[in-house]
Structures are given as C-alpha cells and as structure tokens.
Amino acid sequence: MLRAQVGCSRELSFLMEAHDGLSAAIAKRAGFTGLWASGLSIASCLGYRDASEGSWSQLVDVVERIVDSSQLPVLVDGDGGFGNFNNARLLARKLRQRGAAGVALEDSCFPKMNSFVGDLHPLADIDEFSGRLRAVKDTVAQDFVLVARIEALIAGHGMDEAISRAHAYAEAGADAILIHSRRTAADEILAFVRAWQNRLPVVIVPTKYYRTPVSAYREARISTVIWANHSVRAAIAAMRQVCGRLFAEENTASIEPNIATLDEVFELFRYDELASAEARYLHPPGRG
Ligand code: SPV
Numbered sequence: 072m073l074r075a076q077v078g079c080s081r082e083l084s085f086l087m088e089a090h091d092g093l094s095a096a097i098a099k100r101a102g103f104t105g106l107w108a109s110g111l112s113i114a115s116c117l118g119y120r121d122a123s124e125g126s127w128s129q130l131v132d133v134v135e136r137i138v139d140s141s142q143l144p145v146l147v148d149g150d151g152g153f154g155n156f157n158n159a160r161l162l163a164r165k166l167r168q169r170g171a172a173g174v175a176l177e178d179s180c181f182p183k184m185n186s187f188v189g190d191l192h193p194l195a196d197i198d199e200f201s202g203r204l205r206a207v208k209d210t211v212a213q214d215f216v217l218v219a220r221i222e223a224l225i226a227g228h229g230m231d232e233a234i235s236r237a238h239a240y241a242e243a244g245a246d247a248i249l250i251h252s253r254r255t256a257a258d259e260i261l262a263f264v265r266a267w268q269n270r271l272p273v274v275i276v277p278t279k280y281y282r283t284p285v286s287a288y289r290e291a292r293i294s295t296v297i298w299a300n301h302s303v304r305a306a307i308a309a310m311r312q313v314c315g316r317l318f319a320e321e322n323t324a325s326i327e328p329n330i331a332t333l334d335e336v337f338e339l340f341r342y343d344e345l346a347s348a349e350a351r352y353l354h355p356p357g358r359g
Pocket residue numbers: 109110111112121148185186187276278299300
C-alpha cells in the first residue's frame with residue numbers, strides 16, 4: 072500500500088535516495104519498494120547547494136523523472152515548502168500531479184540550509200508551520216502522504232520543544248513525523264520515540280548515527296528509515312576516481328573493469344523492449 076511505503080508503515084520499511092531517473096532505476100533493481108527524492112542530492116546534481124538555490128519547479132521536474140523511471144512510490148523532500156502556506160500547498164499539488172506519493176515538509180525558514188551545515192538554524196514558528204501543514208492537507212487529497220519534519224533537535228532546542236512540535240503537527244494533520252538528529256549515536260532519536268509513543272508513525276534519517284543497527288529501530292517500532300544520500304555520495308566517489316585516473320592516464324584500460332558496461336546501461340533501461348516495439352509498430356508482419 073502506498074502510504075505504508077512512504078512513511079506510515081507498521082513494519083520497519085526503507086526509502087532509498089534517488090536524485091534522477093538513473094538512480095531511481097538502480098534503487099528499484101536493488102529491491103527497494105519506495106524512494107526518497109532527496110533535496111541535498113537533487114541540488115548537488117543540479118550543481119546547487121542545499122540552501123534553496125534550486126527552485127520548486129526544478130524539484131518537481133526531477134521528481135517526475137524519478138517517478139516515471141521507477142514507477143515506485145516516492146516521498147519527496149519538500150524542504151520547508153519554499154515559502155509560506157501558499158507556496159507549500161502549490162508545491163504539494165504539483166508534486167501530486169507528477170505522481171509523487173507524498174511530501175516531507177520541515178519546520179525551517181526560507182531559504183533553508185542543509186541540517187548538517189552550520190549551527191542554530193532558525194526554526195519556523197509552530198503556528199505558522201502548522202498552517203503550512205494544514206494548507207497542504209486541505210489541498211491534496213487523502214491518498215497523498217504528508218510527513219512533518221522536526222528540526223528542533225538539529226537546531227539545539229531540546230526534547231521538550233521537539234515533542235511539543237510533534238503534537239502540534241499531528242494536530243495540524245500530518246500523517247507521520249520525521250525526527251532529525253545530527254548526533255553520531257541514535258540516543259536522542261530513541262529518546263524522542265519513547266516520549267512520543269507512536270502517536271503518529273516515526274520516520275528517521277540515520278545519516279550521522281549510521282553505526283546503530285536497524286534492529287534497534289525495529290524494537291523501537293519506528294516506521295521508516297531513509298537512506299538519504301548514499302547513491303549520490305557513491306556516484307561522487309566513483310566519478311571522482313574515474314575522472315582522476317582518466318586525466319592522469321589518458322587511457323581507459325585501467326578503469327574498464329570497474330565501471331558499468333554499456334550492456335548494463337542498455338539492460339537497465341530495457342532497450343530490448345524498444346527493439347520488440349519496433350518489430351510491432353515500425354515493421355509489423357505482413358506490411359511490406
Ligand atoms: C536530504 O536528503 O536532503 C535531507 C536529509 O533532507 S539531510 O540531508 O540529512 O537533511
């Protein structure tokens with residue numbers, strides 16, 4: 072079920088980062104049943120910083136490619152909604168039109184800054200952000216998932232602030248709560264989950280606290296883990312290595328064993344289907 076795959080699952084589920092049609096197709100092949108359209112990754116691929124440098128319409132265009140290429144449910148990182156309640160509901164409506172399954176909105180101020188860059192990010196006023204959530208809920212139909220993301224721990228405001236925001240966002244109509252942390256251990260995430268008691272499903276992003284085994288999240292009855300940026304980071308490392316070697320060696324022999332073959336590219340995007348479609352539509356039997 073759509074909702075279950077993008078933030079509202081009873082069993083622990085996983086969303087894999089995608090930033091374009093290629094990364095979406097690869098994640099699907101690996102077995103993932105839902106994707107996270109990461110703001111950081113998409114910005115990076117456009118050559119922007121994750122600081123609202125890319126526009127909402129650029130995001131919507133990339134999401135369309137992710138959805139179309141994978142045919143998977145996609146939870147979109149909508150940052151803070153690119154402005155006030157009006158921008159947020161416009162974003163949600165356009166994402167839904169392009170086939171996204173849901174959006175995560177964070178209680179940051181525009182322009183946002185990536186959660187791991189800098190300290191003491193300004194937080195949106197609770198009531199104003201709740202208005203953004205309500206506007207989205209009133210605009211997109213029931214089958215579009217709205218995840219409210221709390222940046223209070225990131226911004227150094229502590230657990231009480233995080234919990235009272237979670238209550239306000241639940242009240243405003245969120246379907247799930249994403250609680251984010253920049254700690255290298257999962258302690259504050261697990262403390263949040265204990266205090267929150269699953270009033271709504273909880274989504275987490277264990278980018279910094281990656282050493283914690285996922286069994287701890289299953290035990291805590293967390294709904295969804297997002298692997299938020301690992302394909303783009305893998306791509307950066309691989310491209311950097313290939314570019315470096317090619318520049319130095321002026322020869323591809325040493326890199327060939329370590330890069331995808333052309334046949335893999337053709338197979339990933341089903342070039343065989345195009346050949347059979349040509350046989351059907353371009354050269355139908357009995358037509359000359
Ligand atoms: C993203 O993937 O853009 C996220 C997660 O929002 S993080 O970068 O950890 O803030």
